[in-house]
Amino acid sequence: MIEIDNVSKSFDKTPVLNNISMHIGGSEIVCLLGPSGAGKTTLIRLITGAIKADAGRIRVADINVPSINLYKMIGLMPQNDALYADLTGLENLMFFGGLYDLKGSVLKDRVHEVLTLLDLVHEKDMLVAHYSGGMKKRLSLAMALLHKPKVLLLDEPTVGIEPQLRRTIWAQFHTLRDSGVSMIVSTHVMDEAAKCDRTAILYSGGLMAFDTTENLIAGTTKGNIEELFFMAKEAQL
Numbered sequence: 140m141i142e143i144d145n146v147s148k149s150f151d152k153t154p155v156l157n158n159i160s161m162h163i164g165g166s167e168i169v170c171l172l173g174p175s176g177a178g179k180t181t182l183i184r185l186i187t188g189a190i191k192a193d194a195g196r197i198r199v200a201d202i203n204v205p206s207i208n209l210y211k212m213i214g215l216m217p218q219n220d221a222l223y224a225d226l227t228g229l230e231n232l233m234f235f236g237g238l239y240d241l242k243g244s245v246l247k248d249r250v251h252e253v254l255t256l257l258d259l260v261h262e263k264d265m266l267v268a269h270y271s272g273g274m275k276k277r278l279s280l281a282m283a284l285l286h287k288p289k290v291l292l293l294d295e296p297t298v299g300i301e302p303q304l305r306r307t308i309w310a311q312f313h314t315l316r317d318s319g320v321s322m323i324v325s326t327h328v329m330d331e332a333a334k335c336d337r338t339a340i341l342y343s344g345g346l347m348a349f350d351t352t353e354n355l356i357a358g359t360t361k362g363n364i365e366e367l368f369f370m371a372k373e374a375q376l
Contacts, residue, residue, distance in 0.1 A: 140165045140290060140321040141186065146195030148181055155181045157344045159195070163323065163337075165289075168316050170332045170352065171325040173341035179325040180218055182341070183292045186323070187215055199290055211239055214288035216296050218325075220275045224268040228259055228278050231267060232285060239286035253281035256311060258304055273299040280308070284315075291315065291322040297331065309334050329364045 141163040148156045156178045163169050171179040184190045186197055188205025197204040200212060223231055229250065236246045254260045257277040267275065276299050283291060291312075297305045309331070316322060316336075324335060332338050338355055340348040348355060352364075359366035 140167075140200055141323070142196070142198040143182075143186070144196045146182075146185060146192045146197060148178075148185060148190070148193050154344050156185075159341075159346050161339055161346065161349055163321055165319045165321050166316055167337065168312060168322040168324060168335040170335035170338040171323060171341060172332050172338050177341040178344045179341055180294055183215075183217075183294050183323065183325060186290075186292060187213055211286065212289050214283040214286065214291045216279050216283040216291075216293045218294040220279050222267050222275060222278060222282075225266065227264050227266055228254070228270070228274075228281075229263040231278060232282060235282050236285055241286060249285055249287075253284050256284070256307070257281045258307075273301070276300055277304075284311075289320060291320055293322065294325045295327065296324060297326070297328065333364050 141161075143159055143161045143163075146156060146159045147154070159178075159182065161169070171182065173179055181190070185192050186199065186204065188209060191205060199209055202208055202212075223234070226234065232250045232253065233246065236250060241249060251260075254263055257280060259274065259277055259281065262270065262274060267278065270278065276296070280293070280296050283293065283296075297308060300308065312322060312324075312334075324331065326332065332352055333356070335352055337350060338348075338352045339346060340355075356362055356364060356366075
């Protein structure tokens with residue numbers, strides 16, 4: 140579903156990603172794990188086509204990136220909330236649903252579904268300007284899920300969300316995966332990496348490891364998920 144072949148990207152002549160290759164299939168959740176500045180957000184932006192790679196190729200569902208043909212196929216939750224503060228939560232969802240050509244009862248039903256999933260039904264008529272940080276995160280995730288995309292790109296999707304709701308959200312992620320959705324999840328939350336099928340460890344713009352999360356954990360000295368976060372740094376020493 141997602142093919143990343145020998146991709147490199149620099150900003151102001153400073154390398155951010157160096158020769159990254161990963162192939163991600165349908166019905167799979169891949170975790171991007173690494174410290175701040177490792178290139179996780181840049182890689183997600185490259186997959187969406189928001190920025191262009193300096194070298195290499197990215198294809199999503201056999202479509203070369205960037206392409207206008209991908210926008211209905213991809214659901215994106217960026218690290219920074221892309222919301223209209225002067226609209227209510229409901230108005231944001233209705234507006235973005237219209238951009239995806241959702242209409243009438245289909246749009247209304249889908250909006251209700253994501254509001255319920257993200258526990259925002261009671262706050263739907265509140266201006267987003269008055270939302271807490273966690274509520275904004277939930278609304279951003281609702282918008283990414285709204286049009287039932289085939290590819291989900293989620294940049295730290297559960298930061299600021301309470302544990303019980305996080306569990307509900309991850310159960311939904313697994314349901315989506317089982318229905319054939321390809322997902323990339325960037326996270327600093329160690330236990331969330333264990334919920335993914337494979338983990339890509341990025342460090343200083345390089346791909347230090349890419350394997351099933353189970354295999355990576357088995358290769359650590361203590362068998363703890365936390366050790367994955369430090370593997371890349373240790374490899375540089």
